[in-house]
Amino acid sequence: MSQARWIAILGDFKISETVIVSWIIIAGLAIISYLLTRNLKKTPTSKVQILLEFAVGGLYKLVNDTMGEKTVKRMPNIAPYIGSLFLFFACSNLIGLLGFRSPTTDLDTTLAWALITFFMIYVTGVRFNGFGYFKGLLEPIPFLLPLNIIGELARPISLSFRPFGNILGGAVIMKLFYDFLAYLSSFIPAIGSVPIGQILIPVPLHLYFDLFAGLLQSFIFIMLTMVFVGNAAE
Incomplete structure (x- = not known):
């Protein structure tokens, strides 16, 4: 995988593809959050609000069980931070499915989180x-x-290189696999111009490298964050 491309260059100021995609994720999460929470009621009457309350309740339970209720009470903003970090991390891992x-x-991203x-x-x-x-x-x-x-x-080094290595490795494997399928398709004149194999065959690999590995790395990162910060609080 090559380094992230520069999208805009204004003198010494440069904006990379990583920054643009991150802005897209942030904007998407902000819009979705607004749409899902604009009509909340004290007593839930919609399935969306019930689902949201279930997810938020599960998040607070996870944070309380991992860090301890005493620590969470002294750090009231830690659960929203952990939830936001997980969403941003997961979306950053999964956005590759949309072609971004x-x-x-980009190691800069995971190093910043670490x-x-x-x-x-x-x-x-x-x-x-x-x-x-x-x-x-x-x-x-x-x-x-x-x-x-x-x-x-070693903590920030481990925290940054673990997700970086796993996601980058999966992206490299998928790129090589697509190139291999394109090479095989060139030997079949009937479908050489239609990448049928590239549409169907890679699906199981995408489910593992993009969906499973992406969500797993996001969960591992927030768990380590909670454990390290919780231990420091104690």
Whole structure:
């Protein structure tokens, strides 16, 4: 996979394909959110509101079970953040099904998400435990301080490269598979100009690499975020 293309270049200011697709996802989520929540009632009367309340309730239950009710009460905005992160992450992984380049195939995107989690860990730790939070780097013995620091720095690297590698790897495999099917189709004159094989055969692979792997990586990322931030709060 090549690097994301520059869509607009204004002097030293450049806008990449990754940024444009991210804006499209953000705009789409904002519009859908508005349409789904504009007619909410105190007592739900529509299936849409019932479904929304079920999803939001499930999200809060997941966050409470993972981070603990005490931590969630002290961080009232953490559940909306986790839900928004999951939606944006999942849509970024799945938008490749619509022919767009997934922002997750750009390391800048996953690194930005990982750094948000990384800084949130330390902000939460200092907020709830003071600067004594950093004493944990000296445990179990001060001699291990360098190794503990390396372990801390490995968190954003692991968080960013895991989804990046999985989604990019799937995109590369699908591109090679499509090229292989196009090559085979060229040997059949009757359908050489109609990529029938490229329409039907790759469906199972799309279900795995785009749908299953995309949603799985999104879920893993938010779970790790909740675990790391929850541990820092305790």
